[in-house]
Amino acid sequence: MDSAYSVNSVSSDEIDLFDLIDDIKEKWYWLVGTVLLSLCLALVYAYTTTPVYQTEVVYKEVSDVDLLPLNQPRLQGIFSLSREKAFKEVRALARSGNSKRAFYNQLLAENNAELSALVYEEKLTEEQNFVLFSERFTYADPGAKETDVLLRIQFELSDPQWATQLLNRYSDFILQRYLDEVRNTLELTRDARLEALELEADGLRTKYLAQKNQRMLMLEEASSISASIKQKMPFYSGNNNALLGSQPPLFMMGQTVINSELSQIRSRAEHGEDAYISGLPELNWKIQNLKKAEVSWDKVRFVQLDQSAVLPLKPVKPRKVMIVALAGVAGGMAGVVFALLAAAQARRRNSERGRRAALQGC
Structure with a gap:
């Protein structure tokens, strides 16, 4: 009996499945109409929506040679910059919201009507x-499996030429801003170190002058x-020195x-007294x-511009x-649902009519 029940269940399922297929065939116009409507709406959207173009620049680490003008021997202990640190700081600056805001304000200050129409509403x-x-920028760092250290900066805009121009300008803006930061840091650090060394030198001079004045006063007194005792020549000789001590008056x-x-x-002042100061x-x-x-700043590179922004095709x-x-x-999926619903609605109406006819016959 269980076997018969299983066969009947399977048969019932198969009949239901075929019924669904028959319903879809019967209401095929719902399926076709929904598909055609969806395709028409998609085509209208695809061909009326403003296109967006994307371009990108790629930064990579530089070699140690590119930072040699900064890491020169004369600046040792004052300032140094590794290629890893330079790349990390440029990457942080390129991602910074403050950098994008400063660049955006600079663009608006140009009062270019064509550009303003693209970036301002x-x-x-x-x-x-x-x-x-800011949301027009996207960034892509290398994955864990990549050996190169690089940064991709992508920019999207409805005008391909402006997109290319603005991203290249942003790249130049970031590099110039980082150059200004490094130069300012170097100058401030060097000035602080010079001030400390000069203060130390002034301290040595002050100490020397105090000792010099003290010695001159003692000599003038002596x-x-x-003169008062009419002592023209030294009073002591080699023998007397032993008697009077090593430091006589x-x-x-x-x-x-x-x-x-x-x-x-x-007379030391005539020749320069610094040489006498220990x-x-x-x-x-x-x-x-x-x-x-x-520093030859034109020879310094903080990152390698591996790829500048090019016009997207x-x-x-x-x-x-x-x-x-x-x-x-x-x-298609919506059309199938609509066709099944239409068929179910039609069956319901037929069932209602049959029930009413049976009641009227009674």
Whole structure:
């Protein structure tokens, strides 16, 4: 009995399936009409929607040679920049909302009517316009399996020529902005280091002048004492030195020696006193080297522009073939549903008529 029940169930299922197919065949015009309507709407949308073009620039890491002007020996301990750090900072700057806002404001300040029509809508607020402009940018970093370190910056706009021009300008804007940041950082760091070295040098000079003035005062005092006792020549000799000690009073050196030392100390200013200050010549050498350090900025590259933006040949949106294909599939599915519903409605009406006729016959 179970077998018979199974066969009957299968037969019932098959009949139901064939009934569905018969219903679709009977109401075929619903299926065809829905598909045709969907295709027509898709074609209208695909050919009336404003096309969107996309272009891109590609950044890669530079070699160490491209950063040698910055990493020169004269700037060691003051400033250095690795290629990894340079690429990371340029990538962050290119993604930064502040960078895009500054670039967008620069574009609006040009008051170009053709450009403004593409990137600015009067009915929107300034913030809303900027958000729409910012969303035109997309970024693609390499995957984990890729060996090259690169960054793709893509930009979309309805005008292919303006899209190409704006993305190249944005790329130049980012590189120039990063160059300005690096240059400003270098100058501030170097100025701070120069100021510290010069303060240290001034400290050595101050200390030297204090010791010099103290020595001159002591010599002048000793000279007066020697003159008062009429001590012209040194009082001590080699033998007397042993008796009097290794450091006898200055006046015992005699007025002639004392005045000679005073004269020598006063004449140092004519030849430059920095040479007499311990540690100062080395500091002056560091200061001069740091002042002479010049960076050939035109030879510095922070990232490699592997690909600049080129004019796109065809739009990326709308994808007409995909839209039409999806519309056909969706229309077919909707048409099947409509055909089945129409057939079910027709059966219901027939059933109602039969029931009414049976009641009237009774």
